[in-house]
Amino acid sequence: MKDLSLHILDIAENSINAGASEIRIKIVEDTRENILSVEIGDNGKGMDKETIRKVYDPFFTTKECKRTGLGIPLLAQSAKECNGDLTIKTERGKGTTITACFQYDHIDRKPLGDIESSLIVLIVSHPQIDFIFEHRRNDSTYILNTAEIKKDLDEIPITSPEVIKFIKDDIKTWLINTNNMLK
Ligand SMILES: Nc1ncnc2c1ncn2[C@@H]1O[C@H](COP(=O)(O)OP(=O)(O)O)[C@@H](O)[C@H]1O
Numbered sequence: 001m002k003d004l005s006l007h008i009l010d011i012a013e014n015s016i017n018a019g020a021s022e023i024r025i026k027i028v029e030d031t032r033e034n035i036l037s038v039e040i041g042d043n044g045k046g047m048d049k050e051t052i053r054k055v056y057d058p059f060f061t062t063k064e065c066k067r068t069g070l071g072i073p074l075l076a077q078s079a080k081e082c083n084g085d086l087t088i089k090t091e092r093g094k095g096t097t098i099t100a101c102f103q104y105d106h107i108d109r110k111p112l113g114d115i116e117s118s119l120i121v122l123i124v125s126h127p128q129i130d131f132i133f134e135h136r137r138n139d140s141t142y143i144l145n146t147a148e149i150k151k152d153l154d155e156i157p158i159t160s161p162e163v164i165k166f167i168k169d170d171i172k173t174w175l176i177n178t179n180n181m182l183k
Pocket residue numbers: 014015018042044045046047051055060061062063068069070071072073095096
């Protein structure tokens with residue numbers, strides 16, 4: 001996978017398969033600590049002991065239609081290649097949180113990529129799920145909560161083109177305005 005936004009899509013897909021009704025995506029870019037971290041948390045069914053034990057194994061999956069489960073091992077490998085790590089916190093019936101961290105300025109660190117498009121894909125394909133997106137760049141933090149947006153929208157669907165364009169532009173504007181904070 002060539003950038004982190006695609007990893008995020010992939011890891012969030014696990015949360016959807018785990019029956020989550022709420023998915024939290026948190027990105028931290030901290031150039032002073034020289035860390036980039038990506039966290040995906042859900043309130044899905046969690047993992048049992050057997051799954052936790054095997055989840056770093058690229059040939060393990062609980063999906064019946066395919067033989068390899070590469071999502072988590074690939075992200076773990078990307079993190080390790082950049083002096084980082086991947087950690088999993090999970091509890092049966094409560095949910096799972098996966099955190100990957102990277103040395104921010106590591107030469108092999110993948111770019112974040114098109115983060116706003118990944119989010120839009122998730123929101124449009126799963127409008128019933130609440131997404132809480134948080135992105136921090138040093139001292140500036142952006143937060144988007146689709147549960148709140150849906151409440152404000154009343155009967156307009158969150159998937160309507162105007163709403164989607166608004167969300168995408170809002171994220172893009174923040175990203176542009178905070179670019180110089182990363183220097
Ligand atoms: N958020 C999650 N909640 C519950 N189980 C999960 C979660 N993420 C991953 N898993 C379990 O770990 C397995 C491996 O995940 P992954 O590496 O992404 O491969 P794949 O999704 O292709 O199976 C999944 O099949 C699933 O059983």
